[in-house]
Amino acid sequence: MKKKNVALGLWLCAALMSAGCARKNAQSASPVASGFGAAVVESSGGKQIATAGTTLPQPLVVQVNDEQGAAVAGALVQFYGPAGTSFDPPQMLTDSSGQATTNVMLGSMAGRYQLMATTLTKAHKTVDLKMEEIALDYQRAWGQTLDDKYCSRCHSPESTPERVSNYDNLAVKPHPFTEGDTLNKISDADLLAIISHGGPALNKSPLMPPYGYTLSKAEMQALIAYIRTISDPPYQTSGMVYAKK
Amino acid sequence: MQSSNSALSWWRKFISDPVRTFGAVSVVLLALLAIAPAKNYFSEWRHYQNGYLRLIRNRGDAVTLQRHVQPGIQQIWHPELGVTDRCTSCHVGLKEASLADVSTQPYRKHPVIPHAIDQFGCVMCHRGQGAATTVEEAHSSTLAWEQPLLPARYIQSGCGQCHQKPLDSTPVLNQGRATLARYGCVQCHTVKSPDGTIIKATQDAPALSHVADKTTREWVYAWLKDPQAYAVSTTMPNFQLKDEEARDISAFLMANSTPVVGDTAPETAHKAADPAAGGSLYGEAFCSSCHAVQNAAGNLVGGNVGPELTHIGNKVKPDWLRAWVRNPRVYDAATEMPHYRFNDQQLEVMEGFLLAKKDADLLANVHLDTATPDQIAHGKSLVTEYGCSSCHEISGIKRPENFAPELTRIGSKPVSQLVFLERMPHTLPDYIAAKIRQPRAFGSGLKMPQYTLSLAQIDSLTTALLAQNERAQTLPPALMAPNAPASHYQPAGKAGQLMTDLACFSCHAINGRGGDMAPDLTWEGSSVQRQWLEEFFKNPNTLRPALIRRMPKFNLTNDEITTLTDYIMTVYQTPAFDRDSLPATGYSPTEVEQGKQLFYSKYACQSCHIVDAKVDKGYIGPTLTAVGSRMTGAWVYHWLKDPQLLRPGTVEPNRHMGDEDAKALTAFLMMQKGSVKSQGAKK
Numbered sequence: 033m034k035k036k037n038v039a040l041g042l043w044l045c046a047a048l049m050s051a052g053c054a055r056k057n058a059q060s061a062s063p064v065a066s067g068f069g070a071a072v073v074e075s076s077g078g079k080q081i082a083t084a085g086t087t088l089p090q091p092l093v094v095q096v097n098d099e100q101g102a103a104v105a106g107a108l109v110q111f112y113g114p115a116g117t118s119f120d121p122p123q124m125l126t127d128s129s130g131q132a133t134t135n136v137m138l139g140s141m142a143g144r145y146q147l148m149a150t151t152l153t154k155a156h157k158t159v160d161l162k163m164e165e166i167a168l169d170y171q172r173a174w175g176q177t178l179d180d181k182y183c184s185r186c187h188s189p190e191s192t193p194e195r196v197s198n199y200d201n202l203a204v205k206p207h208p209f210t211e212g213d214t215l216n217k218i219s220d221a222d223l224l225a226i227i228s229h230g231g232p233a234l235n236k237s238p239l240m241p242p243y244g245y246t247l248s249k250a251e252m253q254a255l256i257a258y259i260r261t262i263s264d265p266p267y268q269t270s271g272m273v274y275a276k277k
Numbered sequence: 278m279q280s281s282n283s284a285l286s287w288w289r290k291f292i293s294d295p296v297r298t299f300g301a302v303s304v305v306l307l308a309l310l311a312i313a314p315a316k317n318y319f320s321e322w323r324h325y326q327n328g329y330l331r332l333i334r335n336r337g338d339a340v341t342l343q344r345h346v347q348p349g350i351q352q353i354w355h356p357e358l359g360v361t362d363r364c365t366s367c368h369v370g371l372k373e374a375s376l377a378d379v380s381t382q383p384y385r386k387h388p389v390i391p392h393a394i395d396q397f398g399c400v401m402c403h404r405g406q407g408a409a410t411t412v413e414e415a416h417s418s419t420l421a422w423e424q425p426l427l428p429a430r431y432i433q434s435g436c437g438q439c440h441q442k443p444l445d446s447t448p449v450l451n452q453g454r455a456t457l458a459r460y461g462c463v464q465c466h467t468v469k470s471p472d473g474t475i476i477k478a479t480q481d482a483p484a485l486s487h488v489a490d491k492t493t494r495e496w497v498y499a500w501l502k503d504p505q506a507y508a509v510s511t512t513m514p515n516f517q518l519k520d521e522e523a524r525d526i527s528a529f530l531m532a533n534s535t536p537v538v539g540d541t542a543p544e545t546a547h548k549a550a551d552p553a554a555g556g557s558l559y560g561e562a563f564c565s566s567c568h569a570v571q572n573a574a575g576n577l578v579g580g581n582v583g584p585e586l587t588h589i590g591n592k593v594k595p596d597w598l599r600a601w602v603r604n605p606r607v608y609d610a611a612t613e614m615p616h617y618r619f620n621d622q623q624l625e626v627m628e629g630f631l632l633a634k635k636d637a638d639l640l641a642n643v644h645l646d647t648a649t650p651d652q653i654a655h656g657k658s659l660v661t662e663y664g665c666s667s668c669h670e671i672s673g674i675k676r677p678e679n680f681a682p683e684l685t686r687i688g689s690k691p692v693s694q695l696v697f698l699e700r701m702p703h704t705l706p707d708y709i710a711a712k713i714r715q716p717r718a719f720g721s722g723l724k725m726p727q728y729t730l731s732l733a734q735i736d737s738l739t740t741a742l743l744a745q746n747e748r749a750q751t752l753p754p755a756l757m758a759p760n761a762p763a764s765h766y767q768p769a770g771k772a773g774q775l776m777t778d779l780a781c782f783s784c785h786a787i788n789g790r791g792g793d794m795a796p797d798l799t800w801e802g803s804s805v806q807r808q809w810l811e812e813f814f815k816n817p818n819t820l821r822p823a824l825i826r827r828m829p830k831f832n833l834t835n836d837e838i839t840t841l842t843d844y845i846m847t848v849y850q851t852p853a854f855d856r857d858s859l860p861a862t863g864y865s866p867t868e869v870e871q872g873k874q875l876f877y878s879k880y881a882c883q884s885c886h887i888v889d890a891k892v893d894k895g896y897i898g899p900t901l902t903a904v905g906s907r908m909t910g911a912w913v914y915h916w917l918k919d920p921q922l923l924r925p926g927t928v929e930p931n932r933h934m935g936d937e938d939a940k941a942l943t944a945f946l947m948m949q950k951g952s953v954k955s956q957g958a959k960k
Contacts, residue, residue: 087733245931
């Protein structure tokens with residue numbers, strides 16, 4: 033009798049648990065893939081910079097290709113990121129042009145977020161694509177604003193009709209702030225000296241004017257923190273790197 | 278049976294001895310007494326404090342870090358702010374700069390912010406329960422608490438409680454506040470700053486009292502049904518009207534409209550103008566500084582001061598358009614559109630160019646029968662019901678007051694007073710965001726329309742609204758950082774009328790009033806030479822080749838130019854120095870040569886400015902080839918000494934220049950007189 037009760041209890045328990053699981057599954061039911069590719073490649077949306085905890089300005093777009101490099105429609109793409117990252121939607125089938133698009137919200141901590149998009153091959157092997165996005169904290173977001181106002185017109189070679197870059201007009205080319213190979217070798221103190229006293233402070237070009245009487249020390253430190261964060265390759269203490277474990 | 282009997286007899290024997298009984302009771306009592314300290318010993322915060330000590334044990338600066346650790350529950354207490362925060366009991370390393378590499382919580386150091394953590398505590402910005410000492414109670418909303426931790430994307434709402442003035446470092450909050458004013462939220466909802474001022478809308482919706490002069494009923498119908506189909510960038514929301522509702526409202530607006538004398542041109546046949554000429558006139562008049570047009574790739578090109586013109590040909594009646602471009606102030610005295618003095622031929626060209634901007638399919642399916650009096654009456658009641666006159670002036674209908682709930686304290690509304698949708702998290706930020714994203718989902722009888730906003734805009738709006746809370750309203754006055762009061766500056770006399778007519782304030786700011794597209798003119802009279810200003814009004818040439826938004830040519834008469842120049846030169850002078858204290862010419866060649874050396878070597882001004890158009894290339898700042906015939910010597914000198922003093926926020930760095938250097942540079946720059954030919958050349 034007792035044994036029967038225990039068995040009944042166990043059965044009930046299992047039934048309840050599976051019911052719970054079933055509901056969860058129903059919520060995130062995977063669409064059924066009708067196509068299978070050989071590789072995931074990035075179309076756009078990698079290497080973006082956003083304030084921690086916010087949605088990236090551009091959606092993440094990846095494309096699934098077959099062995100010949102042709103786009104595959106109907107392949108199931110799943111997106112993964114470190115804890116705190118969310119994708120809308122987290123998984124989807126590629127459209128007729130072989131692309132899958134998702135909106136990414138980064139976690140609440142500043143740092144580099146390593147995201148992953150995976151798809152299945154015909155042989156049911158997983159192939160993946162890794163991408164990196166950068167989340168800024170308060171100080172670094174402030175640095176980004178200051179960069180936009182004071183620095184990027186010369187330091188960024190990117191030019192748009194609305195905002196023409198001055199990079200090409202300078203006899204001595206400034207270092208783009210992503211140029212980690214050069215900038216990572218300059219210490220924080222030296223960067224501060226260049227910003228506040230101009231290029232000649234470190235025997236560099238006088239085309240870089242001094243901002244020590246224009247920006248506060250906190251503003252210059254915010255700029256340096258931002259420069260460190262976006263450098264490529266990364267600066268050794270440019271902040272946390274988050275990846276899915 | 279036997280065994281229970283023997284146990285009973287053992288018990289009787291045990292309690293028969295009072296000493297033994299006393300001993301046993303004491304042991305039980307001791308055990309009970311030990312529960313409280315044990316509970317304390319095994320508490321969560323102690324667990325985390327011990328974890329912290331283990332974490333720092335092997336670090337290089339372990340001794341310093343350990344010295345900073347204070348055992349026990351820590352508390353930041355600011356009764357005047359309603360802050361009782363014990364968060365630092367577990368978040369031990371918040372203030373340790375050397376823990377930059379630690380990513381595990383609760384031991385991460387706090388990111389750099391401009392305030393000390395002890396100054397305001399944690400819940401000011403992060404919300405949550407400051408007084409709680411367990412992880413769950415502090416961070417989540419539980420039965421006893423309803424304030425969970427604020428998601429990071431809304432964190433700038435914390436700044437907005439004290440800072441009403443926009444800060445460089447709070448872009449999300451600034452965007453949210455700008456959206457609140459620009460999208461007309463504050464037209465229906467009252468939102469007050471803590472100092473009691475009501476936040477005003479920054480964009481006035483057009484008045485509809487004379488709408489029949491401007492457009493057709495068919496367009497009004499299609500617009501009401503889906504404003505974004507006509508113009509993707511419009512701030513007009515979609516009221517999700519039924520066909521009959523749009524039919525009746527359009528019928529009422531047309532029937533209610535009264536004609537304006539002179540706003541339709543009686544003239545001549547509208548000839549098909551040369552589209553190429555139209556394009557270049559549109560460009561020369563710099564229409565795109567204010568108006569956007571969608572290009573073939575679907576991107577909007579142009580400013581957002583005026584309405585988008587992608588399909589303007591579908592909307593306006595040709596007669597009205599001609600009269601509007603001739604003088605917009607006839608139809609709308611308060612418009613931000615300048616009164617260009619176009620001649621008849623230019624008007625024709627412009628009209629033809631704009632009318633060609635249309636999408637043949639836009640109104641193809643709109644067929645409306647003549648309106649019946651019933652429909653018009655129904656339309657009127659719908660206009661009242663939907664609160665159209667909160668934003669639009671409509672003759673015969675009063676602007677409703679308190680049409681929608683006041684949002685001054687929405688950021689501290691108790692969750693228990695909110696009605697949530699199914700399956701949505703029961704928190705205030707989620708509620709506000711969902712209300713903005715899909716207001717009609719909260720009930721079929723609701724009137725709030727559907728806005729077309731990006732995710733970032735919704736987040737920023739939510740941030741701005743969360744800053745509207747009880748704490749912000751009851752701050753100690755010393756902590757308030759109020760916004761500058763709105764300026765209602767209006768220049769006097771004939772020049773003042775002229776400036777209104779030309780809508781100078783749409784682009785330029787003077788004495789705190791006006792736009793930020795073009796330079797601030799508060800001290801323009803000290804800055805430029807009279808002759809240059811007159812020439813500039815006649816033919817505005819390019820000062821900053823890198824900018825695509827420029828001063829248009831208004832075709833002013835000589836009298837008008839004299840009036841404006843007189844006023845600007847006399848009234849807009851800085852008290853900081855005398856305009857005529859340095860000459861415009863006659864500097865010694867040695868000084869000029871010295872200035873040239875300084876310009877090119879010591880200060881390397883050529884990285885941003887052009888003096889010699891053959892050699893120099895920098896074009897961040899204005900071109901200086903003719904600066905000696907444009908600016909006053911005194912302005913150049915004082916600008917070199919401290920640019921931010923003359924124009925706060927300018928990008929030109931302050932070089933902390935000595936008097937001698939500034940004088941030599943002024944001499945060099947004032948000798949740059951330019952040639953008339955090179956001035957006229959445009960990039």
